[in-house]
Amino acid sequence: xxxxKQRKSQPLLKISIxxxxxxxxxxxxxxxxxxxxxxxxxTKGKQRLYSLNQVDILLIIKQHLSDGFNIEDIRAYFxxxxxxxxxxxxxxxxxxxxxxxxNNSPFGSSNQHY
DNA sequence: ATTCTAACA
DNA sequence: TGTTAGCA
Numbered sequence: 384x385x386x387x388k389q390r391k392s393q394p395l396l397k398i399s400i401x402x403x404x405x406x407x408x409x410x411x412x413x414x415x416x417x418x419x420x421x422x423x424x425x426t427k428g429k430q431r432l433y434s435l436n437q438v439d440i441l442l443i444i445k446q447h448l449s450d451g452f453n454i455e456d457i458r459a460y461f462x463x464x465x466x467x468x469x470x471x472x473x474x475x476x477x478x479x480x481x482x483x484x485x486n487n488s489p490f491g492s493s494n495q496h497y
Numbered sequence: 498a499t500t501c502t503a504a505c506a
Numbered sequence: 507t508g509t510t511a512g513c514a
Contacts, residue, residue, distance in 0.1 A: 398500070409500080410507060428514070430500060 394424035394432035401433045405441045415444055418454045420461065 398409050405412070413431075416423050421440055424432045433441075440461075447457050 408507080410509085413501085414507080428500090429502090 391435045394434050396433045396435075396438065398431055398433070401438055401441065404438050405445060407441060407445060412441065415441065415454075418458065420444055420454065420457060 396404070398412060401407075401412060402409055415421060416431075421437050423437070424434075426432060444457055447460070452460075
């Protein structure tokens with residue numbers, strides 16, 4: 384994973400900041416966590432810390448709810464989205480393996496140091 | 498001062 | 507979902 388994705392998924396923001404960023408109440412933010420829409424990092428003192436990616440997710444949840452969807456709908460939506468990403472990753476993995484077998488990997492075969 | 502859990506006039 | 511009590 385590249386540095387940018389790593390940083391965007393870094394748990395840094397306490398709930399008060401997330402409240403301002405999303406316009407949601409602390410009650411709502413914790414409730415969506417309870418409903419398994421997000422899994423939140425906890426410090427040793429049990430304090431919640433959110434990543435920038437999770438702020439995005441919360442904004443999406445907020446929008447979908449205002450669009451008339453319920454918690455179950457959104458959970459199913461995220462699940463299917465997760466499946467699709469996994470399918471894409473598997474497809475890319477198969478292609479990478481295939482390329483290597485055909486001695487055609489993106490790393491090239493002409494400059495191998497052995 | 499801020500966050501957390503649990504519970505409900 | 508709001509709100510509040512009692513704790514960390």
